[in-house]
Amino acid sequence: MSYIQSLLIAVLVSVSSWSAASSTLNVFACEAEWAALAHRIGGDKLTIYAATTAKQDAHHIQARPSLIAKARRADLLVCSGADLEVGWLPLLIKKSSNNKIKPNAIGHFMATEQVELLGKLDKVDRSMGDVHAMGNPHVHLEPKRLARIGSKLASRLGQIDPSNNALYANNARQFSAELSRAERKWQPLKQQLAGKRLVVHHDNWVYLTDWLGIKVVAHLEPKPGVPPSTKHLSSLTAKLAKTPANAIIYGSYQDPKAARWLAKKSQLPSIEIPFSVSNWKQPTALIHWMDDVLKRLARATKG
């Protein structure tokens, strides 16, 4: 009898702790930038899990057990979309069998569906490499889009959790104002960077270069997603001799070897640019990170 009672108590306790855990919304952010954005908009009303870090290529993530477990408990997915997570997110949604985060459900929020995309293609062929017909998915690299995604996220959060709607909306407005202030502060850096010429590892900086007026003269990858080959890099050396560039940049998750090799051959500086925030729990994470990106670019292209 007594063990049945203790069993009953155990069940009740676990069930009540389970419902206690659901008093904040569980947010599953596919990338660190969306974890930071959700944190800025929702603060302590949200329990956020970031599935990847700035050190990881979000296109090549394993649908690992921990991600299925987190997706199972999520009330809201915040991801880039536009096929960036196509190799793992559909599987997480299917395996976790959580109706809240299914496509078209209210808890399925894709950043690329909230803003105008660059690099849309009418026709895509595998021989072109890893290109996305829907457009370039790396929309977090530009402040205007980021602010818009923030306000869209706030209204989505308000739909899921109406009792905190005002808070979310207010935080989104504040975040947008912070970005505008930061943009004014970045004006001199922006002027300095306008017209600079960069060699990039992969075509994942389009929103940043478009915003800053930077020209991308070459890619280290022969085709998007195809690792740099010696042959391609040699051809770049010849190309750079004719049409010079200011610097070579690569993302924090990309192998620096190719960039360093070319930097040595072409006498150009090569620098790592953090592709996302490093500590999304800081309220100012996104603005600090953008600030860092601009400063690194300015330093690299100074000469």
Added chain:
Amino acid sequence: MKHIFIALVCASFVSVNAYANTTQTTVIASTNATDQLSPALPNPESIPAKPSTSAAQFKQASKKTSSNPDISLILDGLYASKDGSNELPGFQLAGEAAESAEKGFSLGHTELAISSNIDDKFYGKMTAAIHEHDGETELEVEEAFVETTALGQGVTIRGGRMLTATSYHNSQHQHAWDFADAPLISKGLWGNSHIDDGLRVSWVAPTDTLVEVGTEALTGRAFPSGEKSDGLGAHTVFANVGGDLSESSSWQMGVSHFRTKPKNRSAASAHAHAHEEDEHEEDEHEEEAPASFSGKSHTTGVSAIYKWAPNGNYKNKHVKLQTEYMIRKEDGNVSHGDHSDLINGTQKGFYVQGVYQFQPNWRAGLRYDQVQSKFSGEDEAIEEAGLDNEGMTPKRYTASLEYVPSEFSRVRLQYNKDESSDESDDQVMLQYTMSLGPHGAHSF
């Protein structure tokens, strides 16, 4: 006792329901608040179906809902240099494992898969494997199942023909294997793969560490079940747990148990040999039916998978370690000729393998295999049933090197030192596996 049990079930049911309805209730309760705070927000009633509002977003959404199913084709080819003996002493070989190993150039497993969401409630998939055997082209329906997508609460039901949850290796399609051939234990116990028709129910618990449990009810059409039964011929229970050890590493462990009652299961391999020898003496052959086994067969398997990548960034560099141990106990009757003898025994084995992607395009792999079979009973019956271990403990050492230009293509060079029969066999295989069309994500 009984009352307490009922109360407990009711209590947990009510609490789970309350949990499920939490968000919904709050939405209804605070409709007015929403309207007051932000009049620009759409009417809550329209929210669930279409959360996004602008025309551009609608356009985007409609573009995505293509009604065409995903069609993918796997092209696979092999050049093999080996001594050809395909036996595994102590094991009846069935299915693909029983087919004589092709030497020289051969077309491998051409796989055509068609899959799609059927509506908002179901997903369906069909995989047809085309392969050639003794000059004949065979088309085999490898998978044909429908699966629920809208039950929620972590529950998924799959019905139809499927790769059963009998082992980790069995959950993978052939093109996703880390080596050109199946582990010896999968070859011996499942004829490389165990594919059956039936129903699977699985549930993912709402926990921080992955806990998945499930069960399968199967017809028992596939080895080791023997003749297809009218009702339930086999069933499986399985559980998987997994999580992260750090940002760089993750793990998964699984356990499965499979039960069936084989009825007149003939020793496919033993039969094949008898057939060859007796080809010229057809009259005699017709009289002698092949030995068959009837009784019960229980198989238990455990698996462990560990993956590591620097900073969790798999693209450039990663390691995958995988091991499985399986044990089968069989107890029953062998009918051979006019005799019928009782036998019982154990078949067991393991493999341990590692794959290291040391550069974005290159992978190297190592594997060690070992199996063992021991039956007791009438010697002749064991031999006739193809279960004689010939005093051997089959082993195999494997090394491989893969060139992987993209996630859609792979060229593999593999060397096996196969000590599964009395003569050690040096096997070299060169294999290509290419994938055309959209290809679904692979599980962990």
